[in-house]
Amino acid sequence: MKIISLAILVLFSVNLCGFSGEISQHNHAFYTDHTKALIYTNAAGESMGYRLFLPAGYDAGKKYPLVLVFHGAGQRGDDNSRQLAPYTAGWIDDAVQSRHPCILLLPHCPTGQLWVDTPWAKGSYSFSGGANQRADETGQGDL
Numbered sequence: 001m002k003i004i005s006l007a008i009l010v011l012f013s014v015n016l017c018g019f020s021g022e023i024s025q026h027n028h029a030f031y032t033d034h035t036k037a038l039i040y041t042n043a044a045g046e047s048m049g050y051r052l053f054l055p056a057g058y059d060a061g062k063k064y065p066l067v068l069v070f071h072g073a074g075q076r077g078d079d080n081s082r083q084l085a086p087y088t089a090g091w092i093d094d095a096v097q098s099r100h101p102c103i104l105l106l107p108h109c110p111t112g113q114l115w116v117d118t119p120w121a122k123g124s125y126s127f128s129g130g131a132n133q134r135a136d137e138t139g140q141g142d143l
Helices: 002-017 028-034 086-092 094-099
Strands: 036-041 047-053 066-068 103-107
16 A cells, blocks of 8 residues: 555656656766766775766755665666666756756666665565565565
């Protein structure tokens, strides 16, 4: 039920903002041209590539919302480019940015790694202090 409510809320929000017909999907070069490739390295020397998008006319003295864009498993890699996907169009698109400027941070999960330390095939996930849910063959579970 929570998933359905969330989906309805998202659809309502998109229509409420008035962008349902004016957001354009762009080619991959558009995303690489409009984002800056950077690399984060921690104290242990481990690194992760990420892309940063700043709105047109960015003013360091002004506050902007930060949108984190996590990609799916199919976009993992080491080129700091595969994470740039069409679903980012809704945020980078000029029509949206002109009304809702924001900063985008698009981390790139390295090849062979996961966003979370949980095996995908396990089917049951426990969260400390949270719910335990298991999906059945239909993909439905205790949500």
